[in-house]
Amino acid sequence: MKKLFGFLFAILIIYVIYFDLTIGTLPASNSKQVGAKVETVSKKPKTDIHSFEAEVQPGETVISIVEHKLKKPLPVSITDLIEDFRKLNPGQTPEKIQIGATYHFPDYSK
Numbered sequence: 001m002k003k004l005f006g007f008l009f010a011i012l013i014i015y016v017i018y019f020d021l022t023i024g025t026l027p028a029s030n031s032k033q034v035g036a037k038v039e040t041v042s043k044k045p046k047t048d049i050h051s052f053e054a055e056v057q058p059g060e061t062v063i064s065i066v067e068h069k070l071k072k073p074l075p076v077s078i079t080d081l082i083e084d085f086r087k088l089n090p091g092q093t094p095e096k097i098q099i100g101a102t103y104h105f106p107d108y109s110k
Helices: 002-022 062-070 078-088
Strands: 051-055 102-106
Touching: 051 062, 062 078, 062 102, 078 102
Parallel strands: none
Antiparallel strands: 051 102
16 A cells, blocks of 8 residues: 555656646746836926936936936935925835836936
């Protein structure tokens, strides 16, 4: 009887390994995100700060977007940049910008 259980257990292990290698047990990588919504800021805010619009790409931050636009290091403090970003995009925080969304960024080139 022990030999029969050992044989069935070995068959079960082989089947599980075969199933895992051919079909897999992890979800597919092309699954959709449910409830993900990308907001876009469309109208120009009513401030005296010069600004430009840019779409956020993967890996970008508010600082990197502004520095890329200026093609030089940031000429103001990070605190001033955060305050200006919040004035230009009411209700948005620079820490929570979303990939694919368009925001207004302060333009310090003028």
